[in-house]
Amino acid sequence: MHIERVDPLDLDLDTADALAEVFTASERADGPDLPVRTGPDLLTALQLGSDSRPVTALWVARDGDRVVAQATADLPWRDNTDRADVHVRVHPDVRGRGVGGDLWRTALSFVDGAGRSRLHSGAWVGSPGVAVLERWGLTRTSRGVIRRLDVHATPRSTWDRLYVEALGHAGDYELLRQVGRTPADRVEAMVELHASMNDAPRSDADDEPDRWDAQRLGDYEGAMAGRRQTLYRVMARHRGTGEWAGQSMLAFNEFSPSSAFQEDTTVVRAHRGHRLGLLMKATMLAWITEERPELATVDTWNDATNHHMIAINERLGSTVVATRQGFRADR
Numbered sequence: 001m002h003i004e005r006v007d008p009l010d011l012d013l014d015t016a017d018a019l020a021e022v023f024t025a026s027e028r029a030d031g032p033d034l035p036v037r038t039g040p041d042l043l044t045a046l047q048l049g050s051d052s053r054p055v056t057a058l059w060v061a062r063d064g065d066r067v068v069a070q071a072t073a074d075l076p077w078r079d080n081t082d083r084a085d086v087h088v089r090v091h092p093d094v095r096g097r098g099v100g101g102d103l104w105r106t107a108l109s110f111v112d113g114a115g116r117s118r119l120h121s122g123a124w125v126g127s128p129g130v131a132v133l134e135r136w137g138l139t140r141t142s143r144g145v146i147r148r149l150d151v152h153a154t155p156r157s158t159w160d161r162l163y164v165e166a167l168g169h170a171g172d173y174e175l176l177r178q179v180g181r182t183p184a185d186r187v188e189a190m191v192e193l194h195a196s197m198n199d200a201p202r203s204d205a206d207d208e209p210d211r212w213d214a215q216r217l218g219d220y221e222g223a224m225a226g227r228r229q230t231l232y233r234v235m236a237r238h239r240g241t242g243e244w245a246g247q248s249m250l251a252f253n254e255f256s257p258s259s260a261f262q263e264d265t266t267v268v269r270a271h272r273g274h275r276l277g278l279l280m281k282a283t284m285l286a287w288i289t290e291e292r293p294e295l296a297t298v299d300t301w302n303d304a305t306n307h308h309m310i311a312i313n314e315r316l317g318s319t320v321v322a323t324r325q326g327f328r329a330d331r
């Protein structure tokens with residue numbers, strides 16, 4: 001067994017395919033019924049992340065020629081520069097033989113060398129990773145829950161009915177749609193909409209707010225385009241003042257067009273209480289299923305304490321498919 005640090009920008013598609021196989025086998029063993037990762041999906045995610053930059057460090061473990069595990073360490077650089085996120089994933093065939101521990105220690109010495117004091121990781125509830133992270137001395141933080149909407153199993157009338165219900169409270173607002181990058185004359189408003197996500201529950205009370213500006217928006221949208229994640233947005237605007245009141249975003253995975261992932265849904269504080277979250281999401285579902293009939297599932301991630309958003313997702317027809325336990329250690 002040997003571990004090699006690989007520059008994500010040098011990663012080739014064969015290795016990415018093998019890493020995707022480790023992901024898929026690992027998730028099958030651990031329970032969560034998540035969409036299968038493909039090599040191109042993983043390759044572009046490692047190279048572009050969510051801000052057009054590669055993951056900070058990547059290690060690949062091989063048994064002979066066979067890729068059996070990976071570890072990543074990501075160091076935020078715009079904000080939260082005291083934090084590091086480390087993830088280790090070992091193929092179920094070779095677990096319990098020390099590979100996970102070796103990768104963990106390798107990643108940790110990198111993180112310590114970079115002077116990061118808050119270490120974050122996580123594992124699926126019901127998988128061995130929870131006990132292993134506790135054994136490694138981390139403490140539990142928040143839980144994230146993935147819910148799935150099976151769009152074929154949910155009658156379209158569900159969303160139509162919820163749309164009409166929400167509209168009854170949101171008559172002062174108009175909805176707009178956008179596919180892909182934000183046009184220049186809307187960038188300032190979009191930056192504000194992204195920043196308004198900062199009062200959603202966070203994984204760590206010590207996290208600073210994400211600082212949004214035009215550069216960050218461009219980096220995010222560029223990364224999603226490079227990862228072949230087409231961004232669909234429904235935005236709400238107040239008719240009287242023209243103020244932007246909220247947005248809901250869906251990332252449609254062109255590599256695996258049967259699955260989409262819900263990105264941010266946010267309503268600006270001054271415009272809450274008008275059922276805009278429900279209105280935008282019901283509109284999105286009616287639109288995306290019409291526009292992309294190949295879509296079968298929409299997955300969404302919520303902090304377990306985000307009761308308002310969870311209630312909306314459940315009314316739309318989503319059900320729980322996986323729960324992730326967050327962990328933290330102070331270095």
Ligand SMILES: CC(C)(COP(=O)(O)OP(=O)(O)OC[C@H]1O[C@@H](n2cnc3c(N)ncnc32)[C@H](O)[C@@H]1OP(=O)(O)O)[C@@H](O)C(=O)NCCC(=O)NCCS
Nearest residue numbers: 087088089090095096097098099100101123128129131132
């Ligand atoms: C968690 C994971 C990385 C462990 O990989 P592994 O190769 O089996 O780990 P190791 O063999 O090095 O074992 C690591 C330690 O955990 C212990 N351990 C392993 N499996 C365990 C289990 N099911 N329950 C409790 N402890 C366990 C080992 O005894 C070892 O302890 P030690 O360091 O005191 O000797 C692997 O199960 C995995 O990939 N899970 C899915 C991804 C995940 O949950 N990652 C979480 C960490 S980021």
